[in-house]
Amino acid sequence: GQQVMQIPQYQHVQEGEDFTTYCNSSTTLSNIQWYKQRPGGHPVFLIQLVKSGEVKKQKRLTFQFGEAKKNSSLHITATQTTDVGTYFCAGRGTRLTGGGNKLTFGTGTQLKVEL
Amino acid sequence: DAGITQSPRHKVTETGTPVTLRCHQTENHRYMYWYRQDPGHGLRLIHYSYGVKDTDKGEVSDGYSVSRSKTEDFLLTLESATSSQTSVYFCAITPTPRESYNEQFFGPGTRLTVL
Structure with a gap:
């Protein structure tokens, strides 16, 4: 079945440093989504990427979808303490891979930001 | 958040109990x-x-x-709880399962401990 790997598992940064998490799928995706989960909370949808090579920005967050639609990245510029949490990618398969309305979540990257 | 509630929010139970x-x-979402x-x-x-009475297995259904x-209620049953089922359980909905846009909204979660 479809697998989505995410690295790193943990990242500890000083406030103001940049942060990047990477996501790789074993199969081609029809789209990829990113979620953020604050400590003790539930996952919250951030964004969806659909097109090959797509890049989207939300303030200090930049999301990319690879040309082959099998990988993605989230980059945060100048981290702040409000960025603390776990970031998950989630891929939806294609019709060929039985995508449907199911998502396969990555294992997540836990971000800690120190002052 | 999309009118999703989960109950109970916390539960401690013993091995072998259902x-x-x-x-x-509250919003009649299908998925x-x-x-x-x-x-x-x-x-x-x-x-x-x-949909009502239409369900399917995911990757860890055993x-x-x-x-x-x-439409409004989706029940998850552990027929005979085991310690390996100690986890946080999240319910999610997809509000509008369009062809290429299917973000998920999550409930607050249930923390289950099986002793």
Whole structure:
């Protein structure tokens, strides 16, 4: 079945440093989504990427979808303490891979930001 | 958040006892999902539903059953709880399963401990 790997598992940064998490799928995706989960909370949808090579920005967050639609990245510029949490990618398969309305979540990257 | 509630929010039970978790939504969304979240594994799909009495298995369905007799309620049952089912359980909905846009909204979660 479809697998989505995410690295790193943990990242500890000083406030103001940049942060990047990477996501790789074993199969081609029809789209990829990113979620953020604050400590003790539930996952919250951030964004969806659909097109090959797509890049989207939300303030200090930049999301990319690879040309082959099998990988993605989230980059945060100048981290702040409000960025603390776990970031998950989630891929939806294609019709060929039985995508449907199911998502396969990555294992997540836990971000800690120190002052 | 999309009118999703989960009950109970916390439960401690003993090995071998049956447990039922409830997910309730107020907005008549068609697609509902049950996930479990464990450290190092991210979110893993247990079962999902695409309508009343229409359900299907996810990647970790062994030991779990579901029922959906009404649009608003999706029940997850552990027939005979085991310690390996200690986890945080999240319910999610997809509000509008369009062809290429299917973000998920999550409930607050249920923390289940099986002793």
